[in-house]
Amino acid sequence: MIIRILGEGQYDVEESALDKLNELDATLEAAVEAGDEAAFGTALAELLAGVRSAGAEHPADSLDESDLILPPSDATIEQVREMLNEDGLIPG
Amino acid sequence: MSLMKRISLIFRSKANKALDRAEDPRETLDYSYQRQLDLLSKVRRGVADVATSRKRVELQVAQLEQSAAKLQAQAEKSLQMNREDLAREALTRKSALATQITDLKAQYAQLQGEEEKLTLAQQRLQAKVEAFRTRKETIKATYTAAEAQTRINEAMSGIGEEMGDVGLAIQRAEDKTAQMQARAGAIDELIASGALDDASAINSGDDITRELESMSSQADVEAELARLKGLSAPAQPEAIEAAPAPGEILDAEPAKQESASDSASSAGKDA
Numbered sequence: 018m019i020i021r022i023l024g025e026g027q028y029d030v031e032e033s034a035l036d037k038l039n040e041l042d043a044t045l046e047a048a049v050e051a052g053d054e055a056a057f058g059t060a061l062a063e064l065l066a067g068v069r070s071a072g073a074e075h076p077a078d079s080l081d082e083s084d085l086i087l088p089p090s091d092a093t094i095e096q097v098r099e100m101l102n103e104d105g106l107i108p109g
Numbered sequence: 110m111s112l113m114k115r116i117s118l119i120f121r122s123k124a125n126k127a128l129d130r131a132e133d134p135r136e137t138l139d140y141s142y143q144r145q146l147d148l149l150s151k152v153r154r155g156v157a158d159v160a161t162s163r164k165r166v167e168l169q170v171a172q173l174e175q176s177a178a179k180l181q182a183q184a185e186k187s188l189q190m191n192r193e194d195l196a197r198e199a200l201t202r203k204s205a206l207a208t209q210i211t212d213l214k215a216q217y218a219q220l221q222g223e224e225e226k227l228t229l230a231q232q233r234l235q236a237k238v239e240a241f242r243t244r245k246e247t248i249k250a251t252y253t254a255a256e257a258q259t260r261i262n263e264a265m266s267g268i269g270e271e272m273g274d275v276g277l278a279i280q281r282a283e284d285k286t287a288q289m290q291a292r293a294g295a296i297d298e299l300i301a302s303g304a305l306d307d308a309s310a311i312n313s314g315d316d317i318t319r320e321l322e323s324m325s326s327q328a329d330v331e332a333e334l335a336r337l338k339g340l341s342a343p344a345q346p347e348a349i350e351a352a353p354a355p356g357e358i359l360d361a362e363p364a365k366q367e368s369a370s371d372s373a374s375s376a377g378k379d380a
Contacts, residue, residue, distance in 0.1 A: 021270065021274065023120075023274050023277060023278075024226055024230065024274065024277070024278050024281070025229075026229075026233055038113075039111060042111045042112055042113050043111070045112055046111065046112040049112065077232070077233050077236035077237065078236040078237065078239060078240040079237075079240065079267070080237060080240055080241060080244060080263065080264045080267030080268055081267050082121070082263075082266045082267050082270055083117070083270060084117070085113045085114065085117050086113070086116055086117040086120045086121070086270070087113060087116065088116065089277075089278075089281070097112075097116070100116050100119065100120065101112075101115055101116060101119060
């Protein structure tokens with residue numbers, strides 16, 4: 018599957034790596050809900066590192082849509098909440 | 110639903126909404142391509158803007174470091190003249206500058222990071238726009254409007270996602286740059302006012318430079334006299350290379366310390 022890290026690009030990730038990534042995702046989500054910026058930072062860094070190490074860079078000249086999209090590495094909880102807010106993000 | 114999935118769905122739906130749709134789906138391709146080119150020039154401008162801010166901060170760091178070096182030299186000279194009060198004043202001012210220099214260097218690193226990110230975003234978008242152009246020509250040449258729809262949707266959603274990503278990167282870079290503009294402006298004003306060039310201007314009641322100048326001219330005269338009389342300064346280590354004149358030895362010792370501390374703080378700028 019293709020996972021995009023915003024601000025970084027797309028990665029091809031094997032389905033077998035998803036369980037581990039889902040765990041990290043759950044930790045990240047809990048940190049967002051708790052508003053715990055430190056835990057959020059650690060969880061996000063681990064999740065993105067997991068994608069980078071499990072994945073290979075998807076060709077830059079493809080026009081494939083990603084299956085999953087992740088926040089940029091320097092995102093804050095506030096920014097992630099904005100991304101989850103329908104009116105927050107203005108792409109393009 | 111997982112956080113990743115929620116973000117993905119929302120991001121994608123917004124990216125799709127942002128795409129222009131035309132009556133004839135093949136026209137959609139041309140519209141979209143035009144917007145991609147627009148976004149490409151926007152990201153190029155973004156890179157240039159961040160680079161300009163970065164250079165401005167770089168220049169400020171250089172100016173402040175120059176001022177700090179001047180204060181350091183003044184402190185050393187003051188100590189040679191046994192004027193600890195003046196030395197303390199110069200070092201106090203230098204330490205205030207050091208805080209600003211550290212702050213500016215952190216800003217510099219941040220801007221450099223943004224510049225790199227935007228440059229990479231530009232390269233990725235460039236590659237995708239090029240792929241889109243090829244795909245667009247193929248679709249227009251090969252398919253009727255009705256047949257083309259699916260292919261167009263595929264190409265559009267892929268590029269739409271990239272455009273959303275790049276748009277976000279530009280926005281974030283703009284935000285970060287804007288945050289630094291105000292502070293950079295304040296420091297520019299400070300530098301332009303001359304307050305940093307001349308330490309004595311900060312506090313006119315305490316003129317380090319003038320006092321040092323008057324004292325050093327006296328000291329220079331004494332040193333010159335001593336040299337003319339053929340006297341060598343006492344207690345000078347034999348190992349000093351090229352046997353400099355006594356006055357130069359006095360100056361050379363602190364200068365060595367200064368360059369050692371400089372190279373520690375500014376990664377060997379003078380080394």
